[in-house]
Amino acid sequence: MxxxxxxxxxxxxxxxxxxxxxxxxxxxxxxMVGMGGIPLLPVARGQTPDTAPAPEPARAPQEVGDPASCDYWRYCAVDGFLCECCGGSYNSCPAGTEMSTLTWIGTCRNPVDGRNYVISYNDCCGTTQCATCLCQRDEGDRPLYRSDKSNDINWCLGSSSTVYHCSTAIVVGLAFEK
Structure with missing residues (x-):
């Protein structure tokens, strides 16, 4: 003891x-001050089963327009050559290229259903520039103070090849309504 x-x-x-x-x-x-701020943190509040809204089925947005045109609804924040004109599509890279791991995002309104969708713009990298269907739409563009919000950067820097070829526009999901 x-x-x-x-x-x-x-x-x-x-x-x-x-x-x-x-x-x-x-x-x-x-x-004590730190613990006083805990209720201010964002949390996912659970809902009781009887008050929870029915989940909306996951579905792709209805498409309208020509994906090879700069006026296509998904291209509201694109800056580059459209992969649709370079042997790929609006959501896949052409053969011989790879999709960049780094992206920029935008929010575009689909004219068919009137909803806003979050669009991930991925560059396709690996071969020389496509040089067809150049499209630069900077809707909602702001001065460069956050690089992840800008389309003026070579996003191929995170890939095995830094040579830019074309850009895709992939729907990530439905945007929150204001």
């Missing part, structure tokens, strides 16, 4: 020598 008494006495003395009451009160105050 004397061993435990000496151990705890030495431990208490070490803590007392290395810390102060003011330091303890400061740490206590910081933790």
């Amino acid at each position: 004397k061993f435990l008494d000496r151990f705890f006495e030495k431990s208490a003395r070490r803590v007392a020598q290395r810390s102060s009451r003011r330091g303890f009160l400061a740490a206590l105050g910081t933790s």
Whole structure:
């Protein structure tokens, strides 16, 4: 028993020598203020089964228009050559190229259903520029202060080849309504 008494006495003395009451009160105050902010954090609030809305079936948006035209609804924030004209499609890269791992995003309104969709613009990399169907639509473009919101960057830098070929427009999901 004397061993435990000496151990705890030495431990208490070490803590007392290395810390102060003011330091303890400061740490206590910081933790209390921090815990006071926890209710302000965003959380996913569960719904009871009887009040939960029925989940909307996952479906692709209805398409209208020519995907080889710059006026196609998915291209509202595109800047580059359309893969539709270069041997690919609006959501796949042409043969011999690879899709970039880095993307920029935009929100475009589908004229068929009037809903906004989040569009991921992926560059296709690996061969020289397609040089067909150049399209630069900068709807909602802002000055460059966040690179992930800009379409003026070579997004092939994250791929095995940094040579840009064309750009795709992939629907990621439905955008939140304002």
